[in-house]
Amino acid sequence: MSDRSVTDDQNQAELNEPADRPRIGVSSCLLGEPVRYNGGHCRDRFLTDRLGDHVDWVPVCPEEEIGLGVPRETLRLERSHAGPRVVASKSGTDHTDALRGIADRRREQLEGLDGYVLKNKSPSCGMFGLPVFKDGKRVDGKGRGAYADRLTTLVSWLPTEEEGRLSDADLRDHFVERVFAHARLRNLLSGDWRPKDLVEFHARHKLQIMAHSPEAYRSLGRTVAQAGARERTELAREYREGFQKALTHKATPGRHVNVLQHVFGMVSDHLDDERRHDILDAIESYRQGLVPLTLPVALVRHHCAAEGVAWAREQTYLAPFPADLGLRNALVKR
Numbered sequence: 001m002s003d004r005s006v007t008d009d010q011n012q013a014e015l016n017e018p019a020d021r022p023r024i025g026v027s028s029c030l031l032g033e034p035v036r037y038n039g040g041h042c043r044d045r046f047l048t049d050r051l052g053d054h055v056d057w058v059p060v061c062p063e064e065e066i067g068l069g070v071p072r073e074t075l076r077l078e079r080s081h082a083g084p085r086v087v088a089s090k091s092g093t094d095h096t097d098a099l100r101g102i103a104d105r106r107r108e109q110l111e112g113l114d115g116y117v118l119k120n121k122s123p124s125c126g127m128f129g130l131p132v133f134k135d136g137k138r139v140d141g142k143g144r145g146a147y148a149d150r151l152t153t154l155v156s157w158l159p160t161e162e163e164g165r166l167s168d169a170d171l172r173d174h175f176v177e178r179v180f181a182h183a184r185l186r187n188l189l190s191g192d193w194r195p196k197d198l199v200e201f202h203a204r205h206k207l208q209i210m211a212h213s214p215e216a217y218r219s220l221g222r223t224v225a226q227a228g229a230r231e232r233t234e235l236a237r238e239y240r241e242g243f244q245k246a247l248t249h250k251a252t253p254g255r256h257v258n259v260l261q262h263v264f265g266m267v268s269d270h271l272d273d274e275r276r277h278d279i280l281d282a283i284e285s286y287r288q289g290l291v292p293l294t295l296p297v298a299l300v301r302h303h304c305a306a307e308g309v310a311w312a313r314e315q316t317y318l319a320p321f322p323a324d325l326g327l328r329n330a331l332v333k334r
């Protein structure tokens with residue numbers, strides 16, 4: 001890649017970075033804090049060494065926050081008539097309500113976040129597949145941590161993932177993309193925005209939304225068309241809900257190809273045959289699963305910048321998160 005394209009990539013990424021960095025809640029032990037029952041931690045290098053350069057963490061250890069010290073008894077999920085309870089394995093003390101209460105106490109803070117990363121396999125923080133016991137025997141493998149359960153009920157719209165699942169390139173890409181998109185919208189709606197700002201936001205996110213849900217793009221377009229005529233708070237609520245819901249749909253390879261062809265259509269008149277074929281070859285290779293998404297995206301981004309195709313250049317789709325996170329460089333299983 002030439003020096004020029006590197007500069008273009010950096011400019012595009014900076015353009016799309018929210019002024020106020022994304023705020024992500026996180027299980028404290030994942031940042032290396034020695035808060036586990038045995039005084040250890042579970043530092044996650046992707047979170048601390050890569051994502052951490054671009055976001056502000058809000059660490060929470062619910063077990064520490066309810067007053068359990070370090071070291072402490074291990075906890076586990078026990079089956080009961082009222083659903084799984086979090087119980088200390090030796091003393092039998094039930095900590096369920098206290099752990100759920102931490103999420104309630106932090107509700108306002110949770111509503112100001114752009115994402116959350118939880119520690120897997122924890123009876124407090126784990127989201128999926130925890131063992132549930134009865135009379136010392138494992139009776140079920142579908143439990144959920146008490147804090148995680150309450151958190152995901154209170155802020156069901158918040159991009160939330162377990163750290164173990166973030167080792168999957170596809171899930172990691174989707175999570176990080178949603179976090180940065182949430183932060184951009186939060187930045188806009190928490191300021192003194194005007195209807196034209198929302199129209200502009202929607203226009204810049206056109207391709208990104210279309211890659212996730214073309215139907216949602218059309219529906220959000222109808223909301224934005226009423227921007228000057230509706231009460232601001234209600235309009236913002238409707239747009240935010242629709243935008244967040246749209247991004248929960250995974251962007252499929254087929255939709256990426258449609259979007260890339262759309263951008264190609266914007267820039268192709270500016271290019272000679274050789275460069276046109278380069279782009280079309282890259283899109284086709286991506287469609288066949290031979291190259292990662294980053295290749296055709298980098299190519300169209302470079303040509304849009306070089307040819308001054310302003311509308312396409314400003315699309316968040318071409319740089320949805322900082323390039324140095326190194327996402328989208330892997331081949332995704334189809």
Ligand code: SF4
Pocket residue numbers: 027028029030035036037060061062063064119122124125
């Ligand atoms: S998993 Fe949750 S409760 Fe357990 S040590 Fe980590 S932050 Fe604390």
